[in-house]
Every structure is written in structure tokens, then in C-alpha cells.
Amino acid sequence: MKVAGTQRSQILASRIANSLGVGLLPVHYSRFPDGEHYLQTGPLDDQTVIIGTVTDSDSLVQLLLLIDACGTSENVLVLPYMGYARQDKQFREGEPVSARAVAQALSRGVNRVITVQIHDPAVLTHFGLPAENLTPVPEIHSFLSSAGYQDPLILAPDEGALGFALAIARKERWDCDHLEKTRLSGEEVRVEPKKLPVTARTVVIVDDIISTGGTLATAARMLYSQGAAEVHAVCVHGIFTGGAYTFLLNAGISDLVASDSIESGYSRYSVADSVARAIQNADH
Numbered sequence: 001m002k003v004a005g006t007q008r009s010q011i012l013a014s015r016i017a018n019s020l021g022v023g024l025l026p027v028h029y030s031r032f033p034d035g036e037h038y039l040q041t042g043p044l045d046d047q048t049v050i051i052g053t054v055t056d057s058d059s060l061v062q063l064l065l066l067i068d069a070c071g072t073s074e075n076v077l078v079l080p081y082m083g084y085a086r087q088d089k090q091f092r093e094g095e096p097v098s099a100r101a102v103a104q105a106l107s108r109g110v111n112r113v114i115t116v117q118i119h120d121p122a123v124l125t126h127f128g129l130p131a132e133n134l135t136p137v138p139e140i141h142s143f144l145s146s147a148g149y150q151d152p153l154i155l156a157p158d159e160g161a162l163g164f165a166l167a168i169a170r171k172e173r174w175d176c177d178h179l180e181k182t183r184l185s186g187e188e189v190r191v192e193p194k195k196l197p198v199t200a201r202t203v204v205i206v207d208d209i210i211s212t213g214g215t216l217a218t219a220a221r222m223l224y225s226q227g228a229a230e231v232h233a234v235c236v237h238g239i240f241t242g243g244a245y246t247f248l249l250n251a252g253i254s255d256l257v258a259s260d261s262i263e264s265g266y267s268r269y270s271v272a273d274s275v276a277r278a279i280q281n282a283d284h
């Protein structure tokens, strides 16, 4: 077995290879003069674990090419972040179910799929293959424990993220609550006013994704207006679109933490060991 990563997943791929105790497949990436992607792998093994985070169309095309180049159908596909998964329904007539289109395209050439904190696990059915979603609750819990916050309030920005927040808070019996969020547009959200016990307290907002930062910035402002001492943000997938960092810093977010599902300067915990364990468990 070898592990191969697309260009955006090189660091995570090498962490997963280390954790599995197997080699990393060398892959040379370049582009044709017209911008089309090209790649060439080194010698293949009988099975490849393909790691490809999908954050945009380029990373999606590169992943499709890598799956094709890796040949056998014994391969395992790991999607640390699955872009397009949020368009998981036809909200208006004439729209695609993008999650289905992407899942179907990626399932040709692999026999198993592992995702990490996918927006809605129902999307896994579109792969038509054995598929498993990992939730990095132990990693986030251990990150927060070692940060040493005293009596933090763990807060989900909407009801959808409450189960995730509760799972993180449960072990230490930290307080946990949630807000009510309505999305007005891609960039704008409304957070319903809610009185919370946050005076002079550290609040940790946990969410699956930070994209524009709109959700967090709106929540942080409300928490500071109620006297919170510090508002920290922990997510799994740090997309940080456009001016998200500035937006979040201006809203007073004290600390920003994401996993290495999308590599950035804010990747402060790794999902590599959980992915490696999931691969090993299925092999036994």
C-alpha cells in the first residue's frame, strides 16, 4: 500500500503515510500551456490510498486525474474536505444536486470512500460505495483540553452544529449551548438575539466549516456585547474565503483553529491518525 496526495493535500498525505507506516507515492504535478492539469505518478503498489481535499474546481480535476492514474479499483479515496457537498438538495428548480454529481464522478476507480466531517452524512449514499464519515471530536477535545481554558462555554452557531458541540463538551462536562442562525445570502447571516451566561467568560464557538467567516463574526459580536471575555473559534474545515481572516479579526475573534483537512496557517490539529485508523480498521 502507498499513500498519494493531490497538491493541496501533500502535508496531510505524508502524515497519514507516517501514521500507517507506509510510503508516500511520488507524484509530479504540472500544467499544459493552456492551463490543463497534468500529473505523473511514480511506481504504483497494489493499493493506493488517495488523499484529495476538494476546495475548488482545480483540486477536483487534479483528484479525478490522480484516481485515474492510480489505476486499480482496490484504491481508497479520502476526502478530507468535500467541496460542493453543501449543495446537497435541489433548492430551486433547475439547480443541480452538486454533491451527487461530484460524488458520482469521484467514485469511479475506487472501492471505498472516507470523508471527514462532511456537511451532511446523507451525501455518502451518492458514492454508491462503502463510505464512512469521520468526526474529529477527540482531536478537538484534546486541543481544547491542552489549551487550558477555565470553565469555557462551548457554543454551536446553529442547531445543526449542536450535536457536534455537545460531543466536544461532554467529556469535560463543559457547558454547551447553541444559537439560531438564518442565512440571508452567501455572505450574510442573521443570528437571533439570545441571552447567554457569558459575562467575563471564554466562549469557544465550534463549527464544521468557516468560509466567509460571516457566521462567526456575527456570533462573536453578540457574545462580546453580552460581556464575554474572549471568543475563540474552532472548526474542522478552514476555507477562509477572501477577506475572512480580516473580517474575523475585526470582530475580535481571539483565536482561530482549524484542522489540516485544508492546510493553512490556522491548521492546529491533525485528522491524520483518525484517517489512518479508519483505513486500518476496514483492512482487518
Ligand code: R5P
Pocket (backbone or CB within 6 Å): 157, 160, 161, 186, 187, 189, 207, 208, 209, 210, 211, 212, 213, 214, 215, 216
Ligand atoms: C453552515 O451550515 C455551516 O455549518 C457553517 O456554519 C457555514 O458554512 C459557515 O459559513 P460562513 O463562514 O461563510 O458563515
